[in-house]
Amino acid sequence: MITDSAIRTALINEYDFLCHEDFDPDNDMTVEQFTEYVDTLNREQLIDSCSLDGEYTLEEYVSNHTYWYLHWGNMPLCRFQTYVVHLLIHTNVPSSF
Numbered sequence: 001m002i003t004d005s006a007i008r009t010a011l012i013n014e015y016d017f018l019c020h021e022d023f024d025p026d027n028d029m030t031v032e033q034f035t036e037y038v039d040t041l042n043r044e045q046l047i048d049s050c051s052l053d054g055e056y057t058l059e060e061y062v063s064n065h066t067y068w069y070l071h072w073g074n075m076p077l078c079r080f081q082t083y084v085v086h087l088l089i090h091t092n093v094p095s096s097f
Contacts, residue, residue: 010065
């Protein structure tokens with residue numbers, strides 16, 4: 001069973017990614033404000049916020065918006081940064097890099 005915490009994480013990661021793409025400070029919440037908002041939602045509201053349909057499942061949503069994020073301390077890294085980190089970890093990069 002997918003926990004409420006996992007759903008919250010996925011929603012926040014998706015929102016963070018979308019903010020990097022198209023953030024409007026006059027109309028959009030900051031990631032911190034969105035996090036506070038998501039923390040107030042019950043399970044039904046969390047699931048409703050995931051934009052699911054008959055084919056896109058909650059499991060897919062959580063997987064898609066959780067596992068392509070790495071965290072450096074408390075800072076989520078976007079998809080491109082995650083790819084770069086993956087390359088650095090899995091290639092012979094000098095430690096002085």
